Amino acid sequence: MLRRLKSRQLLLLIALSEARSLRKAAAALNMTQPTATKLLQNLENNVGLALFERGRRGMQPTIYGEVIIRHARLVLADLNRTRLELQSLSSGGTGRIRIGAVISAIPVLLARAVARLKQQHSGLSVTIDVGTSDALVPALAKGELDVLLARPLVLADRPEFNYEELTEEPIQIVARAGHALAASERLRLGDLAGSAWTLLPPGTPMRKVLEPIFAQIGPGEPRNVVETSSIMTMIALLQESEMLAVMPADVTNFNTRHGLLCRLPISLPPIMGSYGIVTRRDRPLSPSTTTFLQHLKATMQRFD
Structure with a gap:
């Protein structure tokens, strides 16, 4: 039954999962709402299962809908990859x-x-x-x-x-080259209390494993923080301030070699794995x- 799926039905499934509205999904695909309704009805008839439920929050996929939407994404991604590979081969x-x-x-x-x-x-x-x-x-x-x-x-x-x-993946505490703390011979985590930081956002793997490290600096996580998922932004902020950051050793070493950052003399446990x-x-x-x-x-x- 799935062999008879049409590309328009696959696109409609994905559009519906994102828009939660048949009208909006149809508009996104440049088709009329009656056409979209018929495509969905034909698909549900072919698989013999309800793929969406209509409610106050719009059209929500059922457990069967979630499965077929996931596979629709994979099928379309494979088709797009094939198209790009053929395009690449045809151009040399x-x-x-x-x-x-x-x-x-x-x-x-x-x-x-x-x-x-x-x-x-x-x-x-x-x-x-x-x-x-x-x-x-x-x-x-x-x-x-x-x-x-x-x-x-x-x-x-x-x-x-x-x-x-x-x-x-070892991690290290870093600052801009020439930072005052870099010259300290017996620097401890507690000495960093009150420092400003630039860190990855909450919920990221690194931020999660840093919690015991920050517990040794002071109660709770640092309050003076700029959060960003961009390492380039972190490096730029470090260059313009006295902020500190935590970075993987290979990233630290690369930027140290180019004179941008320095590693603070504090050893951290291998918490990143x-x-x-x-x-x-x-x-x-x-x-x-x-x-x-x-x-x-x-x-x-x-x-x-």
Whole structure:
């Protein structure tokens, strides 16, 4: 029955899940409401199940609707990926890969792996999305990414993913180069009480594991805080102020080498754990993804 699904029905399912209104979904797809109604009715008749419930909050997907919407997203993502790969091949390219990564992986591991990948496969189209693990996992689930470098903390109760550990992730307290605290010989966490900070937003994996660290600085979390998910914004704020931040060691080392930041002489426990390769169990790896992972692991071995 699912073989008879039409692309317009798939698009309507996704539009309905976002708009919660048949009228708005039809308008978003440039079709009339009667047409949208008929498409939905035909789909529900084909599967023999109610996919949406109408209520005061609009059209809400049923448990069956949630399942088919999820698969609709994956099907359309696969079709779009196929279109882009064909487009790349027809213009002289050799394929396409979309990589998601936490910031920790960027300065050394991912940058070196992708640079070597492009040296051998110059026609390969590479897209890199950077974010926190909790923000990137949904993109992988929807088929918007081919592979993800992320932390396993956000994969609990997510059996649809494969995880392969790559490396531990030390974190460090940093400030602008020349910060007064950097010259302290016996700096302790308690000495940072009253400092201003720039941190990742609440709910992110790093912010969660920092709670015991901040408990040693003073009661509760710091109050003088600028929150941002952008590492570039953090670095810019540090340059213009006496703020402090917590960053992965590879990010710190990269910016220290370029004279932007310095590491405060305080050792933090390995509370972030590791990060690794995340892929979907129900999707075979494309040749481009397999090639990228080979370069990634070869780069990792050079660090060992």
